[in-house]
Amino acid sequence: MRNVVTIAGKELRTYFHSPIAYLVMALFAVLCGFFFYNLTAAYVIETFRMLEMGGMGAPPMNINENVIRPLFEGILTVVLLLLVPLITMRLYAEEKRSGTIELLLTSPLTDMQIILGKFLGALCLYVLLMVLAFLDIGLLFLYGNPAAKPLLANALGFLLYGGALLSLGMWISTFTKNQIIAGIVSFAVFLLLYVFDWVSAFSNGTVGRAMSFMALTTHFDNFAKGVIDLSDLVYYLSVIGLGIFLTARSVEALKGRA
Amino acid sequence: MIEVEGLTKRYGPTVAVSDVTFQVRKGEVLGFLGPNGAGKTTTMRVITGYLPPTAGTVRVAGFDVVEQPLEAKRRTGYLPELPPVYPDMTVDEYLAFAGRIKGVAGAELKKRMDAVSETCAVSDVRRRQIGKLSKGYRQRVGLAQALIHNPDVLVLDEPTAGLDPKQIIETRQLIKSLAGQHTVILSTHILPEVSKTCERVVVINGGKIAAVGTPEELTRRLQGFETVLVTVEGPEKEVKEKIERIEGVNLVERHEASDGRVTFEVHAAKDKDVRAEVARAVVESQWKLFELKTSGLSLEEIFLKLTTKDLGEEPAAT
Known part of the structure; x- marks a missing residue:
């Protein structure tokens, strides 16, 4: 466990020694802030209009449903497709390029300690992004009264969604010495997993349903609504586990090939 | 270890x-x-x-x-x-x-x-x-x-x-x-x-x-004593003949000459060290002996010998 923490600490320090951490956080803060402002402004205008109209027959406005949910479900999930590859692309590719992988693999560490350490380090940076998002959402508490409990589900969903992307991105990073390639391939794979459930629009057969189930987004909907569903939880944990397992296999193969 | x-x-x-x-x-x-x-x-x-x-x-x-x-x-x-x-x-x-x-x-x-x-x-x-x-x-x-x-x-x-x-x-x-x-x-x-x-x-x-x-x-x-290089100042032909007469010497070749000094390459029989005899022969004849050494293979040459020999024996390895 101490070794895992050491590796995680090293990864996190590397993010902050290079521009990557600042770049990712700045991009996320700007994008998240812009969309949050937009959604909130639209919400306020809509509320005033409904007050003027006396709220006849319209469903009551709810800040969780009308601001926070679309922010997570419609926007941040997409923003992350772009930003998570920036976090994961260097995890193995850079170690392979600079030869430091030889230091890691010849030190008295197990492969799994290295993998978990790297995953944990990347996850820490990701949690900082989450903090940024919740800073924005926290502002709502100053001027309104959003329900706090659904936010916990939002946070958990956000963490699991990111964890799934991170573990898959880490796996993809083991295949190349080139960070750019790792980043682009990760983005393509993430995008594909994101749009998988679009097939459900025209295919209701087994294949369509299976693909829809595999999509990263279908399982996020409940979390965005503030609902924790066991099947969603299992789905994300499985994807994280799969990513870590595939990374382990890939590192094993790496040794055979040199 | x-x-x-x-x-x-x-x-x-x-x-x-x-x-x-x-x-x-x-x-x-x-x-x-x-x-x-x-x-x-x-x-x-x-x-x-x-x-x-x-x-x-x-x-x-x-x-x-x-x-x-x-x-x-x-x-x-x-x-x-x-x-x-x-x-x-x-x-x-x-x-x-x-x-x-x-x-x-x-x-x-x-x-x-x-x-x-x-x-x-x-x-x-x-x-x-x-x-x-x-x-x-x-x-x-x-x-x-x-x-x-x-x-x-x-x-x-x-x-x-x-x-x-x-x-x-x-x-x-x-x-x-x-x-x-x-x-x-x-x-x-x-x-x-x-x-x-x-x-x-x-x-x-x-x-x-x-x-x-x-x-x-x-x-x-790898180098052995079989080949000796000797540099002498003296009449080239006589020196050559004298060294050739030493027991165990098979062949004497003129290696190079400059300033009146001639260097000979002396090839001796296997496992035979002829250096002492060569030196005596030269000095006895009142010629000037400047240098006497085994034509030592440098490490580089040994290395080449070892590595090329191996490849020669096994062309399949290339």
């Missing part, structure tokens, strides 16, 4: 190392010599546990690198050809990280960091970023990393590659000073390195061991 037995490593259909067996004794500096692509790096990577062997066993300090990798790795320090440094880190951060993943912690870590910085002469740059250091410093930081956990065994892959002559001499001295307390195995394709730093040499070529011995043994075994 290191026991390599029947080591074979294949990358797909390519055989990188084939049935290599050798031992390194405790405290010894063993040179691993061979042309580029001979299998030096592959062998070292197997010893350090970076690559699994296809066949054969490797034991470090009694621990099998496949069966007990963590125990073996704990006792091994490894400097790959390219120093495995993180350019973003400072020297101190890097050594601390390397120490921690190798199981050194707390006060002991601090002590070891001071010690290896001192040994490897990087004390003056400990707060500098590694990426901004010169190649020589980076190499020494890499070596400091290999030493941080005070390993029994030190594996150095071409430790002087890419350094300037002064740095090369310093690195060699450093390696020599490590012998005794550490068992060192170092690879190189540069010959003087071996005669200057190593007690024993394993010559590897085409993935196979071509020769094992001390640098002196190898020299003796």
Whole structure:
């Protein structure tokens, strides 16, 4: 466990020694802030209009449903497709390029300690992004009264969604010495997993349903609504586990090939 | 300390190392010599546990690198050809990280960091970023990393590659000073390195061991006394005839001549040292003897002889 923490600490320090951490956080803060402002402004205008109209027959406005949910479900999930590859692309590719992988693999560490350490380090940076998002959402508490409990589900969903992307991105990073390639391939794979459930629009057969189930987004909907569903939880944990397992296999193969 | 037995490593259909067996004794500096692509790096990577062997066993300090990798790795320090440094880190951060993943912690870590910085002469740059250091410093930081956990065994892959002559001499001295307390195995394709730093040499070529011995043994075994070079000032024809008459001399050839001095190449019968007789013959005739030596093969020539011979015998290996 101490070794895992050491590796995680090293990864996190590397993010902050290079521009990557600042770049990712700045991009996320700007994008998240812009969309949050937009959604909130639209919400306020809509509320005033409904007050003027006396709220006849319209469903009551709810800040969780009308601001926070679309922010997570419609926007941040997409923003992350772009930003998570920036976090994961260097995890193995850079170690392979600079030869430091030889230091890691010849030190008295197990492969799994290295993998978990790297995953944990990347996850820490990701949690900082989450903090940024919740800073924005926290502002709502100053001027309104959003329900706090659904936010916990939002946070958990956000963490699991990111964890799934991170573990898959880490796996993809083991295949190349080139960070750019790792980043682009990760983005393509993430995008594909994101749009998988679009097939459900025209295919209701087994294949369509299976693909829809595999999509990263279908399982996020409940979390965005503030609902924790066991099947969603299992789905994300499985994807994280799969990513870590595939990374382990890939590192094993790496040794055979040199 | 290191026991390599029947080591074979294949990358797909390519055989990188084939049935290599050798031992390194405790405290010894063993040179691993061979042309580029001979299998030096592959062998070292197997010893350090970076690559699994296809066949054969490797034991470090009694621990099998496949069966007990963590125990073996704990006792091994490894400097790959390219120093495995993180350019973003400072020297101190890097050594601390390397120490921690190798199981050194707390006060002991601090002590070891001071010690290896001192040994490897990087004390003056400990707060500098590694990426901004010169190649020589980076190499020494890499070596400091290999030493941080005070390993029994030190594996150095071409430790002087890419350094300037002064740095090369310093690195060699450093390696020599490590012998005794550490068992060192170092690879190189540069010959003087071996005669200057190593007690024993394993010559590897085409993935196979071509020769094992001390640098002196190898020299003796290959050069023999059969060919002697003698430089004399005197009448060329008479000198030649006189030397030809010595017992055991088969052939005398004029090698070169300048300023009235002639150098002859004297070929003697196998295992026959004719140097004393040649010297007496020249001096007795009142000629001036300037130089007398076995046409010693340099290490370079031995190396070429060993490696090309092997290839000649086995054209299939190419």
